[in-house]
Amino acid sequence: MENIAIVSLTVNGRAVRRAVSPRLNAAEFIRQDLGLTGTHIGCEHGVCGACTIVVDGAVCRGCLLFAVQLEGSVVETIEGASQSGRVAELQSAFVARNALQCGFCTPGMILTAAEALVRNPGMSRADIREAISGNLCRCTGYEAIVDAIEICVERART
Numbered sequence: 001m002e003n004i005a006i007v008s009l010t011v012n013g014r015a016v017r018r019a020v021s022p023r024l025n026a027a028e029f030i031r032q033d034l035g036l037t038g039t040h041i042g043c044e045h046g047v048c049g050a051c052t053i054v055v056d057g058a059v060c061r062g063c064l065l066f067a068v069q070l071e072g073s074v075v076e077t078i079e080g081a082s083q084s085g086r087v088a089e090l091q092s093a094f095v096a097r098n099a100l101q102c103g104f105c106t107p108g109m110i111l112t113a114a115e116a117l118v119r120n121p122g123m124s125r126a127d128i129r130e131a132i133s134g135n136l137c138r139c140t141g142y143e144a145i146v147d148a149i150e151i152c153v154e155r156a157r158t
Contacts, residue, residue, distance in 0.1 A: 009070045011036070012080025020067045027051035027062030029070075030077060038078035038107040042136075049135030052108030053077055059115045078107035087114050089155065093148040101139035109135045113149045121156045128153070 008017045011034060018033055030039045030053065042050035044063045051062035054076040081087045090110050093099070100106045109132060116123065116131035123131065128149045129142070137145065 005068045007068050007071050009072060010074045012076060012083065018067075022066065022068050024067045025063050026053065026055075026060075026065040026067050026070055026075075029067035030062060030075070033067075036077045036079050038082075040104055040107065042104070047134075047136070048105070049108040049112060050105055052111045052135065054081070054111060054115070059112055076111075078111060081111060081114065087111070089152055090114055090117075090148070093151040094145070097144045097148040097151065099140060099144040099148040105135055105137040105139075109137065109145060113152075117149070117152055117156070121153065123149070123153050125150060 003022055004019045005022050006017065007020050008015070010016065011030070016034065020029060020033065027039050027041050030036050031041065039053055039062055040050035041063060042048035046061040046064040049061070053060055053062045055065070055070065055073050082091065087110050090113055094106065094110065112132055112135050116128070120127055120131070125146055128146050132142070132145065132149070
């Protein structure tokens with residue numbers, strides 16, 4: 001018989017309480033149990049960034065956390081960041097620069113970029129590349145992604 005744990009947390013401003021397997025990772029919990037499919041599962045080793053979520057204000061890899069580790073946490077997914085408008089400027093810039101193709105990496109890329117823009121609003125192109133270096137994209141070649149983030153940097157300067 002498998003052990004079950006109860007986890008209580010806030011996800012995108014909504015209180016959540018669920019019974020989970022202690023071995024269930026946070027990304028699978030968010031996708032399967034909560035139906036928030038913007039959190040993608042890619043490498044399952046914390047390398048690709050597709051599973052990026054925000055936990056207690058910090059960008060994290062959802063595949064490297066167990067759902068039970070989210071106990072008491074405040075979690076934001078791309079859905080929550082979109083609904084709040086927090087990443088609207090980035091999303092608009094991604095569309096304007098055609099910085100997404102298949103879209104698999106885009107949610108994690110946008111959450112990572114949003115955090116980077118808060119930490120360093122005056123980033124150079126090299127800084128942008130370093131900030132997103134933990135998020136892999138197989139389609140775009142990154143130029144348009146860097147361009148999109150740079151649009152937001154430029155807007156912050158004016």
